[in-house]
Amino acid sequence: MKVVALLLLSAALLAAGCSSRAAGSREDATGAGPDRVKGTAGGPRQIAARTRRAVVQVADEVRGATGEHARSLSALAARPPGLGNRGLSGGNGAFTRFIDHGSRQSRWIDGALGGVSTLTGVASETTEADMQWALLRMTGPRLQAAMLGALLLATWVDFLQLADAVLRQCPAYSVERLFVELRRVQGRMEPTLTALASLDAERVEAAATAMPELMGQLTREFGSIQEGARVAMERREQLLTAMQFMEMLTLVSALKMSLPRLPPAAPASLGVGLVMGSGGVMVGSRVVVSAEWVEAMRRLVQAGVISVPVVSAAVRIHGGQVLMAQASGDLPPGVRDALGDGPEVRAMHETGRAGAGMSEAPRHHVLPREHREWFEQRGFTGAMDIDQFCVRLEAAQHQAIHGGGNWRLGRTWPGEWNRMIMEALREAEAEAGRKLTRNNILNIVAERMKFYDVPMSFTPGRRR
């Protein structure tokens, strides 16, 4: 078992998930240290443009990886069964459901990435810097869900490849047992996948935080199937020796090696930590995520697009540190710094998401629901649906806005905001003599939000 003792990730996953292939991002990746991102270089517009490129870069990488996984799934489905009708495509179609499960994941990931494209597209045409930021931040939950969903999809594809190999090469392994095992693995992944697919910021983050532990469980499941296959082979004294079989399994060319290898009897040493090196985040001499990826992440973390816990989880998973019981789940300080973590970022994250109990504050549609159709006719659909444009306001803020006393404020939230914004939009449209474009509307809304001091930070609300 010593051969599989190395805590290794194959280069395949890294190429799919982490490395930067976007040559165009090179120029701004090299020149931008943390200070520059914090605002000393360029105006908010240039920083927003760099953030947008980072979003696009990460989305493209995830898209590339999921595309590859989808092709692996098709290949598995199309591969004719082997001897004794064994293989994922054989067995009277009993295993087809597992392949379908993978395809369903790849579909929602594509959908999430589609939303990211829409939002970055709109952001690129938006002149209001604050609105541009707000739109880029809206990509966050989608991007994070897609990143982590792609990791789980890679893992699932690995399980399917393993199952296919076991079915074909290891007739002593019971088909029923393998079926039960795959169903159990699917069940383990299910809650996390559901949370990710919801694209809800808080659920995605909770799922992300728990993901290293899940990956640890999956690693043990993977190891247990491998071990079971080896034992079955030994008992039957099959043609291949057990050792040869294990080697063959690890050589299955399509295996993504998304999971770290089970450590030898001794638990993984905490001393083998992640460090920030010149090439990226490293374990020993091995790069687990590239410097370009770290740079993109740093930018996104500092812009408030993605959160530190999510990036930390991704790095730990890539680093194979899913078996270590790190109570805090924290990365070493050097790596955290490189990823843009810091008190300011944490504070921003808190205010943006849940600061001062704001996560409990009721959500209000900025674009009034009663006029949903009007907005739909002007392009507010899909990722730009008016339900995506909600803000959280404290009850106290409401009462304050309701005013009273001898100053008849004449503006009450949300009723009066609705009336005001619709009047501004409709009268502007009448004045322009044509339908307002989606960007026109965002431009007016951004100006009015500033006028009312409504925080330009959107969270999805519920459709009613």
Place this chain on the structure above:
Amino acid sequence: MTGGRSWQGDWKARLCERVRERGYDSLTAFAEARPAIPLVELAEELGRDDIAGVQVLSGLLAEAEQRKQVTRFVRDVLVRQLSLTLPDGWPVVMDDESRFQVAKALGCWSADTPDTHKDRVRQARAALRATPPPPGWRPLGPDDELLRTLLPDEEA
């Protein structure tokens, strides 16, 4: 002006206090000393993080009602809106973008006008469409001549 702090606490008291601190006995006097400055900028001067533009608007309206100068107030709101949206004055070239900026300014003006004056503002807008102001027009206060013909005082 991005944290929503403007609505915490007693914002009216805060607004009055800031005006007095700056040596004015009314918000109107404070605003008159800063003609054609957008309301968001007045708000920023009074409290960078805790006064909203619409609160200044609301305070100015309350004072205008007491002084029976609402029409003048409505003209002043347009002046400040135009300086925000069209800082270089009325567009010289009416392309799609400048037409939108004009539309935005006038749309917001209507929305900020009290119900008592909405009809008159609508008529004023129609007059502006029929006879556009000269390119570069940039009213510097509520007593601008063109504005006073568009929306003459009634209260006097």
